[in-house]
Amino acid sequence: MTPKLVGFGKSFKGLGLYVLHDPDRAQSADRVAWTETRNLGTQDGDLAWRVMAATAMNQAALKRQAGIPNTGRKSRQYVAHLILSWHADEAPELTRDEMMRAANGALKAIGADQHQVLVAAHTDKQPHLHLVINRVSPTDGRMLNPSHPKLKLSAWAEAYERERGKIYCPARVANNAARRRGEFTRDKKHVPRHIYELEAGNDNRKGFEAERKKQRALDAAVARRRRERQSRKQAQWADLHTRRWQSIKHIKDNTRRQIQQMEAATRERYRQQWLALHQAQRDALDRFDRREGNLLGRLQNALQGLTVRGARPRDVLSEAYSSIASAGQRRARLLQQQEAEQQQLERTQRREESPQRRALLRTQRDRLVDQRVLFMAERATLILTHDMEDAADRLAWKKRRDERQRAYEALPEPSQRPEKSSDKYRELSRLRQQRRQRDRERGRGGRERD
Numbered sequence: 284m285t286p287k288l289v290g291f292g293k294s295f296k297g298l299g300l301y302v303l304h305d306p307d308r309a310q311s312a313d314r315v316a317w318t319e320t321r322n323l324g325t326q327d328g329d330l331a332w333r334v335m336a337a338t339a340m341n342q343a344a345l346k347r348q349a350g351i352p353n354t355g356r357k358s359r360q361y362v363a364h365l366i367l368s369w370h371a372d373e374a375p376e377l378t379r380d381e382m383m384r385a386a387n388g389a390l391k392a393i394g395a396d397q398h399q400v401l402v403a404a405h406t407d408k409q410p411h412l413h414l415v416i417n418r419v420s421p422t423d424g425r426m427l428n429p430s431h432p433k434l435k436l437s438a439w440a441e442a443y444e445r446e447r448g449k450i451y452c453p454a455r456v457a458n459n460a461a462r463r464r465g466e467f468t469r470d471k472k473h474v475p476r477h478i479y480e481l482e483a484g485n486d487n488r489k490g491f492e493a494e495r496k497k498q499r500a501l502d503a504a505v506a507r508r509r510r511e512r513q514s515r516k517q518a519q520w521a522d523l524h525t526r527r528w529q530s531i532k533h534i535k536d537n538t539r540r541q542i543q544q545m546e547a548a549t550r551e552r553y554r555q556q557w558l559a560l561h562q563a564q565r566d567a568l569d570r571f572d573r574r575e576g577n578l579l580g581r582l583q584n585a586l587q588g589l590t591v592r593g594a595r596p597r598d599v600l601s602e603a604y605s606s607i608a609s610a611g612q613r614r615a616r617l618l619q620q621q622e623a624e625q626q627q628l629e630r631t632q633r634r635e636e637s638p639q640r641r642a643l644l645r646t647q648r649d650r651l652v653d654q655r656v657l658f659m660a661e662r663a664t665l666i667l668t669h670d671m672e673d674a675a676d677r678l679a680w681k682k683r684r685d686e687r688q689r690a691y692e693a694l695p696e697p698s699q700r701p702e703k704s705s706d707k708y709r710e711l712s713r714l715r716q717q718r719r720q721r722d723r724e725r726g727r728g729g730r731e732r733d
Contacts (some may be wrong), residue, residue, distance in 0.1 A: 284443050284454065285368040286436040291360035291418065295339070298362055299332030302403040302413040307718070314407040317379060321390070321400040322421060322471055326511070330614050331401045335362070335417040336401060343422030359427060361418050365389065365436075368411035370451045384413055385443060392439035393429045397422070401649050434462065478502075481691060484713060488694035498687050505683050517667050523665060527658045534654065538647040545639050560628055562623045571617055572669045688716075 292298060303318065314427035314444040315585045317327040325331055338345075346353045367385055371379055377496060382404060390396045399417040404410075418427040429435065441459055444450050474482075574580025 284385065284440045285372075286440050287366040287368070288393075288432055288436060289366060290362040291358075292364065293338040293359050295332040295415070295417075298364055298403065298415050299328070301416060302401070302405075303328045305441075306405075314355060314405045316404040316406045318404070318523050319383060319388075319402045321395065321402070323399050323401075328401055328403065331399075335399045335401070335415070338417055338421050339419040339714070342419045342424045342426075345419070345421070349423035351423055351425065355479065362419055363395070363416040363427065365393075365414040365416060366411060367414070368409060372410045372451075373447075374410050379404070382410070382412055384404060388443060389436060390414070392415070392435045393427075393432045395427055395429075398427055404676075409663060422711075426605050432606060478687070481688065485691040485694060487697035488691070490615070490694055490695070491691075494694060498690060501686070502683060503681055508679075512672055512676065516672070519665060523658070523661060530654050534647055534650045538643055541643050542640055545643070546636055549636050549639075553628070556628060560624060564624070567617070571614070575613075628700055 297548070300308070301446075303315060305314050315345055318326070318331075320326055320328070323331050323334055325334065342361075343353050367389055369381075369382075383402065386400075386402050387396065389402060395416050395418075397420065401415040403413045403415075405413065419425075419576060420427070437455055438459055441450075441455055442454070444452070450456060459469045480490075482495060549661055557698045
């Protein structure tokens with residue numbers, strides 16, 4: 284048993300059409316032995332991936348219905364692709380029920396047993412299953428995000444083989460034992476299918492090993508340049524956003540500094556008025572204290588603190604009586620009047636500052652708008668540059684693939700030898716080469732007719 288979590292993606296349609304049909308976007312489905320679904324209301328494979336896509340698009344509504352807050356980082360990689368492969372020796376006794384039992388065990392190992400799944404069995408190679416998993420739960424909308432899924436699948440596969448009575452991958456047993464001891468282990472780097480099939484179809488040619496090392500080195504050089512471009516792209520994006528926030532901070536700091544300078548200048552102009560007001564209020568308090576020494580002065584202080592405007596006569600008389608009877612009441616009314624004078628002068632000062640503050644804030648808003656326009660222009664330029672680099676990268680890999688194909692085809696033809704297990708991969712590679720050649724000839728013929 285070899286479980287392989289290919290990864291996460293965005294397109295249910297792309298993966299669904301791949302597992303339900305033959306390779307190279309063919310409309311036939313000769314390699315599909317049977318299909319089955321889990322947690323879906325249909326057994327039709329073509330309808331199943333559409334239902335899963337609809338479920339993923341309604342993730343927010345599912346969370347809302349389940350009472351789960353729609354927070355956290357969002358991801359559009361809704362679909363997971365899992366492949367389960369059996370050894371060729373197990374093919375004669377392998378049944379559909381056994382394959383589905385293994386599929387259910389693998390799903391449970393990564394916590395996807397309650398998620399929507401499309402299972403497709405293929406017969407073009409050794410027995411294997413493709414599992415299209417909807418990471419969005421149909422019950423509460425939460426995203427499947429298992430921790431260390433590959434390690435869990437490795438442990439499950441070892442237990443599955445032990446249960447079946449034969450270990451086909453002793454290296455996995457040793458690796459899992461090392462992990463249980465706390466040692467870091469990693470298997471050989473995965474080789475893409477088209478490279479594996481090409482090498483398997485030419486491994487009996489003379490000079491194959493030297494050519495493979497050469498081609499691997501050339502592949503590594505292209506991959507290294509791609510990684511360097513990726514690092515440069517990340518640095519450019521980081522620099523763009525850093526410069527943007529620095530520019531915004533500079534604009535806001537400059538506006539804040541201008542407002543502070545304007546307020547300081549206004550306070551300086553009103554400084555003499557505040558000094559005169561405080562001096563006048565101190566003199567008024569001194570006169571109040573001197574008048575408190577005799578009855579006539581106290582009466583004068585009481586009448587001076589009365590509030591007559593807008594008051595009823597009864598209230599005025601009550602206030603006058605309280606002022607005459609209480610020295611503290613008389614002083615409190617004087618202090619209240621002086622505080623009102625200070626508030627009036629402060630309002631006058633604020634009315635003068637407000638238009639200038641609003642003008643500075645409008646200038647700040649305009650500068651922020653200009654800065655955003657500049658940022659969007661730089662962002663668009665950077666996206667275009669990166670798109671061109673990505674296109675050049677794809678072209679480089681296409682050229683590398685053609686060069687690799689020609690290099691292996693140029694090796695001397697192999698001598699006759701007994702058939703090996705890799706012959707089926709060589710035959711498959713030869714058939715694909717013939718099909719590509721026919722497609723190229725048809726394409727040239729179509730262009731000539733046009």
